[in-house]
Amino acid sequence: MTGIDIIGAFESTYLPRHDRDIFESTAHDVQWKQDLQLLTECGVSRLRYPVRWHRVEADEGVFNWQDTDKVLHYLRDNGFRPIVDLVHHTSYPRWMAGGFADPRFRTAYLRYTVAFARRYPWVQEYTLFNEPFSTLFLTGHEAIWPPYHEGLDSFVRQILNVLPAVAEASRAYADLLPGAKHVWVDTCEHHTGEGAAGSAYATMANERRFLVLDSFLGKYDGKGYDPDGPMAELLRDAGGDKLQDLEPGRIDVLGLDYYAHCQWHFDDKGGSTHTPHPLPLAQQIYLYWDRYRFPCLLTETNIRGFTSDRATWFKYVLEQCERARHMGVPLDGLCWFPVIDSTDWASLLFRNDGHIDPVGVYWLDDELARQPSVMSESYAKAAAGTPSKDLPAFTLREPVATWLRGYKSQMSHWNWNEAPDTDQGNCLPNTQTRMELRIVNAE
Template identity: 85%
Template structure:
């Protein structure tokens, strides 16, 4: 027995510029009961499930909980245990025109979170803000998501606009939902470098990955970040010293989202995902646990590829989770994200054309019918307690084989099986495929 609980999830991110979300583009908003039946059929009853703030409060100050009531009550009444996700990436109401830089965000968010807690006092687990570091990095530092801001100063400004409200909500929930656990969810990163410039940048990035969570918890003697660390001077120039004055929030469980692109390699020419020198995931999990000493969950993982590629990556992540537990990490579970294919992540949600992402436990055909595969078989086996050593390892197809080349030494002890030709999935990446890094003008 692996001893790890397998957890489900459904992708829901809102695309403000298109007024659409992935619940709708995958028809989960219509077929949610069938999708939950698929999950239960795999033996999975614990799941991350989002509340769509952008639909609940489509008009400022007016809450419509009807759809949320249907699903959350169904989950509760049918024995599911939900980690309710209150803000998933850019899933804020469209009337917050400045997004996470909007000066109205704090009051609006706190009103929403309070209304939620009062309506659902029986909720047992919740995530107040999914991936705050990576979300605000994409909205405020890289200009990829609205409001399309760039640079460390804008990133810090958005962190200062969002984090105090999340911390206040976490403290309020200690009273509003006293028996429930706050599951903090963010990326699990590690970076490598070569050459003077690349090594220096990797050192900085390995410090930056902890910035938001350190600030939220008031680590480093309440200073939020290391005032003598590799980011101190940069943060001082960008207004980051204000991060040292935040009132800390509270966390019960540390959720770690891990993908192969969570490890970048930098050299003097720049950086690229899928480092040739990946640190084993078990060691990354240990590093985060050792820093924060909180119970952990791997709250997201997937890989874009054939269903057999997904099953192989699932075997790797499960094996690494087992090893992390052997290293003493109190790791509760593993969540493959999502249960069904998502859409439009190939353009990082810049476009809204319903392009199917080949990442789900179940894959979507062109009619959005949910299809089983070797991935759903492995997932169900793991949910029943099958350890990683008894799950199949399929030969990797391109471009996944190239993306994961650095992981080969960590997989060398496996007995490999030829990948099946059937049930490959939909919208498979070709050998030239790279996730777009779409930079757009705020205008």
């Protein structure tokens, strides 16, 4: 028995420019009960589940909890244990035109989070703001998501607009939901570099990954970031001194989201997600735990590929979670995100064409019917307590084989099976597919 909870999840990110979310494009909004039944059949009762603020408060100051009531009451009454996710990426109301830079954010967010806690006082686990570092990096530094701001100055401004409100909500929840746990969820990163410029950027990025949580907790004697670290001068020039004055928030559990693209490699020409030197995930988890010393969850992982590729990556992540536990990390859960394929992540949610992302435990066919696979078989076995060593590893197909080339030495002790020709999945990436972010110079 692994002793590691297998956790479910459903993707729900809202695309403000299209007024549509992934619940709707995958039909989870109408098939949610059937999707939850899939979890039950796999033996999974704990799950990350979102509240869609953009639908709950479609009109400013007016809450409509009807759909949320149906699902959350069903979860409560049927033995599920939700980790309720209150803001998932750009899932804010459309009337908040400035997104996370909007001056109305604090007032609106606190109004919403307080109303939620008073309506659902039985909730035991919650995430107040999913992936604040990566979300605000994409909205405020890389101009990938609205409001499409760019550079360190705007990144800092958005952190300063959002983080105090999240910290205030975390303190309020200690009274509103006493005994419930705040699960802080963000990316679990590690970066490597070569050459003078690449090594310098990797050093900076390895410091930057902690910026938001350090600021939230006031880690450095009440200051928001390491005043002697490699980002200190850059942050001072960008107005980051104000991060040192934030009143700390509170968390109970550190949730780590890990994908192969969480490890970048930089050289003098730029950066790539296909790092040739990936740090084993167990060591990466340990680094985060050793820094913060909170109980941990692996709150997201997946790989874009055939269902057999997903099963193999699941085996790797579960094995690494087991190893992290043996290293002393109090880690009790692993979440494959999501249970069913999501949509439109191939364009990083820029387009709204319903393009299926081949990442789910169950894959979606052209009619959005949920299909089982070797991935769902491994997922159910792990939920029943099967350790990673007894889960199958399948020969990796392209392009995943190339993406994970650096991981081969970490998998060399496995017995490999030929990948099956059946239940391969839908909208599979071709060998030319690349999914990468533009890197904006931190200066």
